[in-house]
Amino acid sequence: MLILLPPSETKRDGGVGSPLALERLSFPALTPVRREVVGAVVELAADHDAAVRALKLGPKQSGEVERNRSIPDAPTMRALERYTGVVYDALDAGTLDDAAWAAAADAVAVQSALLGLVGAADPVPAYRLSFDSRLSLHRGSPSLKKRWAAAGAAVLAERDDLLLDLRSEGYAALAPLPDREGAHYVRVLARDESGHVRALNHFNKQAKGLLTRALLEAGAGFATTDELLAWAGAEGYELRRATDGTRDLELVVPEVRGVPGRLMAALRV
Numbered sequence: 001m002l003i004l005l006p007p008s009e010t011k012r013d014g015g016v017g018s019p020l021a022l023e024r025l026s027f028p029a030l031t032p033v034r035r036e037v038v039g040a041v042v043e044l045a046a047d048h049d050a051a052v053r054a055l056k057l058g059p060k061q062s063g064e065v066e067r068n069r070s071i072p073d074a075p076t077m078r079a080l081e082r083y084t085g086v087v088y089d090a091l092d093a094g095t096l097d098d099a100a101w102a103a104a105a106d107a108v109a110v111q112s113a114l115l116g117l118v119g120a121a122d123p124v125p126a127y128r129l130s131f132d133s134r135l136s137l138h139r140g141s142p143s144l145k146k147r148w149a150a151a152g153a154a155v156l157a158e159r160d161d162l163l164l165d166l167r168s169e170g171y172a173a174l175a176p177l178p179d180r181e182g183a184h185y186v187r188v189l190a191r192d193e194s195g196h197v198r199a200l201n202h203f204n205k206q207a208k209g210l211l212t213r214a215l216l217e218a219g220a221g222f223a224t225t226d227e228l229l230a231w232a233g234a235e236g237y238e239l240r241r242a243t244d245g246t247r248d249l250e251l252v253v254p255e256v257r258g259v260p261g262r263l264m265a266a267l268r269v
Helices: 028-045 048-054 063-069 086-091 098-107 144-157 204-217 225-235 261-266
Strands: 002-005 108-112 116-119 163-165 183-191 197-199 238-241 249-254
Touching: 002 204, 028 048, 028 063, 028 116, 028 144, 048 063, 086 204, 098 108, 098 204, 116 144, 183 204, 204 249, 225 238
Parallel strands: 002 108, 002 163, 163 183, 183 249
Antiparallel strands: 108 116, 183 197, 238 249
């Protein structure tokens, strides 16, 4: 299976790995677009004021321009350790054991705006770029969606394994899922004490991080949707097919007094 994660705005500084080498990254078919996007980001960063405007940075974020200028020479670290924020705090990659890391290296990809899909253990530098960032102030410059969508979709279309998409809509658009059985976008819902089910917003990312960790600790070796759902049910997770005719899956979180905290501890019902 392949679990698709969003990146995060925030990233850890530093690293101990050698500088970015595109040929070392997973999904080598993306190398031409990676080279184009990295070059455009570094070129934009050479003009500090233009980069601040294009990336919509605030006064306290101007240091992000230097991050982008330094991309070719900056140290790297594994993708799951580079990204921070709610998803990655919940996943807590630093405490995964060797077996779970091996599963992650095979079964997790992060949707980077800079590099496209990257493997969990791929060495990546710190950078600042979002799915809706502009790489030029000139009208007519292609958006990141236009740069990435076709190449990203082609990479995923070549796969015949189970695809579990935990990305936000903006990042999912950079590499759309193929329209087939076994390729699923995951929605996170909450069930309150009266049994009413609604979309879960604030804790959505936390639930996705915890689910990813649980899948990695289980080996992330599920070949079919039915196998995944059977495992989830046996483990006490309410993961089900959507009832609206889409291929989506729904992860339902029990909500206690407006806060799904008990689920957040283990995601179990």
